[in-house]
Amino acid sequence: MFTCNNLNLLTFTYFLKLFLGISMTIIPFIYLEKTFIKIIKYKEKHKKLDKFIFKKQIKGFIYVIILFILAFTLHNSLNKDSNVCYTYANKDVFLEYIKTYKSLENKKISLEVKEKYLENTIIKTYNSSINKDNKKTNSTLNLISSALKDDDKVDESIKEETLNLIETDYNKFNNVYVVDGVFYYPLFRSGNWSTYSGTSCPSDPASQGYNNPYGYNNYFYTRLTKFIADANENGYKITFSTQGCRTYNTQVYYYNTMVRGRAAYPGYSLHGFGIASDLEFYQSDGSICGYGRTDSSCPSMGWAHQNASKYGLTFPLLQASYREDWHIEPINKNKY
Ligand SMILES: [Zn+2]
Structure with a gap:
């Protein structure tokens, strides 16, 4: 399995994902909003709309579309099961990874063990951040099931x-x-x-x-x-x-x-x-x-x-x- 047990690689992947996300959402949104305002202002000033104003905007519009298509294609080709590093790179994973990386930094243990541990940190944090999304459904299910078997007490010794x-x-x-x-x-x-x-x-x-x-x-x-x-x-x-x-x-x-x-x-x-x-x-x-x-x-x-x-x-x-x-x-x- 390809992982990213390396701080530089994970940092790069995380920011790349962030950049691609922004390119597909915030940039087109801001561009469209600005263009819309420009057109409105033009209309107020000239009391009419003509071909000229649309022609002027078309170049920028094409750039935004190209950026969107490139970002979308790149994101989809990277976001695959085989590319765990990209798929797993979310904010929780990134922050947890940095924390763990710093705590391990000066420990006298072999690089292999550190890397294995960091790899597990990524997998664990990713899974728990995914689970967070499912928690709502789960907690409802838990409520129902605990109501159904009220007398099923948790074995404290096992918990311990x-x-x-x-x-x-x-x-x-x-x-x-x-x-x-x-x-x-x-x-x-x-x-x-x-x-x-x-x-x-x-x-x-x-x-x-x-x-x-x-x-x-x-x-x-x-x-x-x-x-x-x-x-x-x-x-x-x-x-x-x-x-x-x-x-x-x-x-x-x-x-x-x-x-x-x-x-x-x-x-x-x-x-x-x-x-x-x-x-x-x-x-x-x-x-x-x-x-x-x-x-x-x-x-x-x-x-x-x-x-x-x-x-x-x-x-x-x-x-x-x-x-x-x-x-x-x-x-x-x-x-x-
Ligand atoms: Zn044996």
Whole structure:
């Protein structure tokens, strides 16, 4: 997708759009108004209208028409889905972009992450400014629906969970940044080892700013432990792997020793970025849920699959050809 995560480009696009808009509306309006006044004045002075006065105005009129046609054609050819930068360039987006750009300016984070973040700012602001237009209709609909199901109270705990997910931290934990609850991990580039998962697992997490001894990303770990604690509180025993960050060599070992398709290709696994975990599920008698288990035969797993999203977590491999009903990751992820 073509975006405009560059201040100069967005500024240019925004003012171009503004100029084209003015060329199609205000300029023709002012011109027509002035011409009209001139003609009236001419009539007052000469008590009649003749060809001469219209001839005099025709040149300017042609210019205005040409300007309108050019602006209209250019606007329509730029205002396409493929040209997100032009389509998205409105006042809200422009102002929000400048604000975000300034707040990021002196932060010591990589250019790629900044650009990705700015790109998301544009998309988010654009969508919310579009939503603003729909709000009126929506608020009426909301009133009706809330009147219909008056006894449906909003679950305050879920609301709280969602609020907690607005985490932002430009510090790198095993090459992963968290911005507005989105986990940014490196885009795998063959030959560039810094982008391989598992190559920067902490050797001593406790002394390297991690909030856990395993090397899990701090924010993923916080979500995970809250999730497990709530499961246990509800009577479902779940534990998580203490292999918080899987090193590249371990992934190579898994890849070579397991059936093809079972372990991710070395360099790709989210386990190597500390943002994936493998869970163990237990029955109420304390025995482990074994082979062939389902959500109903193993209620703790059922609870986990049902509730993960409330904690910003997901089980992405439930539908995979090699189903991994134990593999959990953050919901919002993006590559940089
Ligand atoms: Zn896994």
